[in-house]
Amino acid sequence: MPIVTATRRLRFNAAHRIHNPALSDAENTRLFGKCNNPNWHGHNYTLEVSVTGEVDSITGYVMDLGQLRGIVEREVIDQMDHRNLNLEVEILRGINPTAENIVVACWNAIAPHVAPATLSKLRLWETENNYVEYAGH
Amino acid sequence: MPIVTATRRLRFNAAHRIHNPALSDAENTRLFGKCNNPNWHGHNYTLEVSVTGEVDSITGYVMDLGQLRGIVEREVIDQMDHRNLNLEVEILRGINPTAENIVVACWNAIAPHVAPATLSKLRLWETENNYVEYAGH
Amino acid sequence: MPIVTATRRLRFNAAHRIHNPALSDAENTRLFGKCNNPNWHGHNYTLEVSVTGEVDSITGYVMDLGQLRGIVEREVIDQMDHRNLNLEVEILRGINPTAENIVVACWNAIAPHVAPATLSKLRLWETENNYVEYAGH
């Protein structure tokens, strides 16, 4: 059977600041500028979740994308949407919420749940001009 | 001379919560749901600024859009970008930062500065599925 | 209070054909070409629903857009999404489902339900290159 990748896009809106608590305030300001604002800022994030696998001969699907949407909402979106990424999100506890760190945390939360397909890529858009991608290693 | 409308789109990223301090916490939760989260959430906002006027016979412009961009950045974007709309923005002081209230505050800040053109419409996108428009009255 | 227009975008996917049963097959083919295909074709439609009114002094909203979304889903989207617009949709019974006729039918279904705001415009995208707009008269 052919190997196909299927992707579902989901959105969440959240507040954050880029901040490393191990550094001084001056160092945080120097490294992160206005993104370090202690009063927070925020984004409309878009997460593209790609799963890869054989096309199932019965369904014609790699994976039911409605089912994938449910998994991603349960594992990551529901805890991040309309939340503060520094203060309230279990999968980001103790993590500086850069796009890079968010996408890795999402990977770890989603990857165990998509078998028999495999999670092959996550792309996270932070603005319409910036995105990050992670393939699990 | 023909009357033309020219529009410039600008972006800002900000944190906010929908909250009316004159109401109880219970009432705020009932009215605003997850948008009332005390730990904030945020958005990538897009503001479309439309000015209308005669096309200038010398320049062929209603208004130099680079100049318009500078005015909008100075009057509204610079104080909202990477900021908390409830706590830090002079033009929103004491105002519940719904999209409707933000767009009216932007109007009042921008309108005095675009003569001889006139500010004819502001459109503010809060997400890719929601926007508000204001024409000054 | 200022008068603001707030807009919510919703999507539905449907099959249709452009066909006037009062005309002959030859005439339908001549007028509508490949859009008259008796085996149907389909689109991803986007409906933009705009309501206008005073900004409420308590909520800062023209209308809660979550509530508006619920109304539009109940009155029009739920009966059109993943449906055949010629065969299955109550609000289009006996109507040739051109974008123009769909947008008028949606208006009639939505307009009675948005008070105290008023429905001020519907825009229906049939493809990314074609859309129609209706303001109720």
Add this chain to the structure above:
Amino acid sequence: MPIVTATRRLRFNAAHRIHNPALSDAENTRLFGKCNNPNWHGHNYTLEVSVTGEVDSITGYVMDLGQLRGIVEREVIDQMDHRNLNLEVEILRGINPTAENIVVACWNAIAPHVAPATLSKLRLWETENNYVEYAGH
């Protein structure tokens, strides 16, 4: 019959410079900056053509948008696409090709050809952040 507006989007790619030959080079540079580059620059333009009228009771159309596309291609797109707007375009002869002046020239070329509908608006996107609109007066 209800009055509906139908819109078709078309694209063209062209070179131009913003330049008023009645002014000195120094004055052109002062007014238009890098847009006055004598070696030209260019854009992917998008033109949105809106026609308004009664929905025809036979066709369900304000106007056949395939026919509208043909008119717009014949009257304006074919002479501007992959052309130099300062040197080669009949409808822009002697005109400084700002977006404002282009949209007015397009109006004059298209308006006589859409009866019994009426041309109600043109919107011309010069970049994804700038557009102009003209309604014929």
Add this chain to the structure above:
Amino acid sequence: MPIVTATRRLRFNAAHRIHNPALSDAENTRLFGKCNNPNWHGHNYTLEVSVTGEVDSITGYVMDLGQLRGIVEREVIDQMDHRNLNLEVEILRGINPTAENIVVACWNAIAPHVAPATLSKLRLWETENNYVEYAGH
């Protein structure tokens, strides 16, 4: 010479239903839900066709994208646009038209025709939130 990938996007609008005729109606409903509607639904599909090869030292092209467009229209778009994907499309005969199965069928139809470039990826968007990708194996 450098190896570059060039991509052309094309669109088609079609009706379909997700249906496996080897299964009972109850099983089809259970697996495919509203996508199994016997009266069809439809989509605006976008197909991205990527070809990879050395940049030709005479033309500076991997492949003339106008020529690629012609090939893709002839081999797949012309038979799918404004058609029913379950009933009318030769390359989908006997195939349940999921996005996964459509993209594989398109691959098989296009791949033999792009030499000396090679077809390196197809991406098929079914909605703005769902897409599938296939690289030929």
Add this chain to the structure above:
Amino acid sequence: MPIVTATRRLRFNAAHRIHNPALSDAENTRLFGKCNNPNWHGHNYTLEVSVTGEVDSITGYVMDLGQLRGIVEREVIDQMDHRNLNLEVEILRGINPTAENIVVACWNAIAPHVAPATLSKLRLWETENNYVEYAGH
């Protein structure tokens, strides 16, 4: 540390013609059609610059995308924006400015400047329907 790819999108507007001066005019016309217009045409280009590397344990970044933007503006955008790609651009001197040749020239200009990350992909959009990608070999 995980390996992540971060991407920044930048835009420039330029004039060009597709032309190989080693060929006759007739041959240029035959190969390049309207893209060979001696009076130029132009585009709004979008360049997506992707860098890959370990996520820095101090910053949580692969690379500061503001710094990346500065590098790309300095090395390629500033010399191409509002310019003629055949006449005025140092990195394209003597090069037929097809999208393929532009993307390779941009690679060579940007790649030396992003260490310790590595430039992993460039994608250049010439229109919303055409793009090219290069990974450095």
